[in-house]
Amino acid sequence: MDIPRIFNVTESAHRIHNPITAEKLATLGAALRLEPGARVLDLGSGSGEMLCTWACDHGVIGTGIDMSQLFTEQAKLRAEELGVADRVKFIHGDAAGYVSGEKVSVAACLGATWIGGGVAGTIELLARSLQAGGIILIGEPYWRKLPPTDDVAKGCLADSISEFVTLAELLARFGQLGYDVVEMVLADEDGWDRYEAAKWLTMRRWLEANPDDDFAKDIRAKLTSEPERYATYTREYLGWGVFALMPR
Template identity: 75%
Template sequence: MDIPRIFTITESAHRIHNPFTEEKLATLGAVLRLAPGTRVLDLGSGSGEMLCTWARDYGIRGLGVDLCRLFTEQAKLRAEELGVAGRVEFIHEDAAGYVASEKAGVAACLGATWIGGGVAGSVELLAKSLLPGGIILIGEPFWRQVPPTEEIARSCFANSISDFLTLPDLVASFGGLGCDVVEMVLADQEGWDRYEAAKWLTMRRWLAANPGDDLAAEVRELLTSEPGRYVTYTREYLGWGVFALMMR
């Protein structure tokens, strides 16, 4: 049980596996007005940076669930590094369908809404682990500008233009799910640069250390093509944000 190995190669040096910087992640924690002791559930928790830094800075308690064994181990090490291992727990498990035994004041899925089959299903899933009056966090891409062709959409790693909404349409869609949007923090192009460009140095160093690996040719192809693809397509067309929701 794990994610495809290519991601554990390209993102092995990432602490945050989405286009948020450390500053944006801290802003998100601040705007939620987290009370000490608030329990936060993070489905698709990656390397645990959100829960670990929020435990340090805001005194939350947290549970992170992630399918990637490497990232889960990195999250545990990060908790120890920040001195919050007693406040946060990370488990290697498929987050799809996961419902916590102890309900949370905040239930999050940042950039992994596939666990619920999309935004609507993820909101429904997170609500099952939420205390009354709690907050759901959804991290999701949106079109900064709608691609003029399906080919361009695919170059942004969408299957089609219809995979993502514009920001106004995405915000409006939450109302259709019975939710109020009570806060949002949006990534900027600097955040995208840090998320995407950091992969290139990781790939180059990995290739130098693993020239005979079965994935070396694939990693080499990515390193050759990704900078141009990213600056031409993703950076220009795709946005990303975290939206704080409360059920009506």
């Protein structure tokens, strides 16, 4: 079981697989006023940066589930590096339908809401692991600037304009689902650059190390086209944020 190989190649050097930076993850951890010993569940935990740094900075206890074997291994190494391997556990697996045995203070899914079939389904899934008074974290894109056509939306790697909504509409949607939005930390263009531009050097180095790999043609094509596509579309139109929610 694994995710498509393209991500394991292009994001192999990422610690954070989203446009949020290490600084903003720290801001989010502080904003949530995490207590030592608080339990945190992270569906689609990637390379574990959120859980590992929050265990280090705030003493939380975390469980992360991720479908990428590589990212899960990297998460375990990061936990050891930060000296928090006794406080965080990383499971390689499909997080769809995952409900924790013990209820948690924070239940998160940052940038992987397809795990619950979309935003509403993922909130519903996370709510099943949440203790009373707990917080759900959803990391999700929104339109910072509405694309004028579906072709422009496709340039942002969305299926169509309707795949995402504006920030105000997204916040309203959380309300319609019965949740108060109690905090948010939004990505900016610098954060997008760290997420997207960091893939380019990784691809270049991978190509140099793997010239005869079957995948080399695809990676070459991607490295050639990505900087211009990204600057024309994603960087221009797409926002991303983490939203902290509490049931009303």
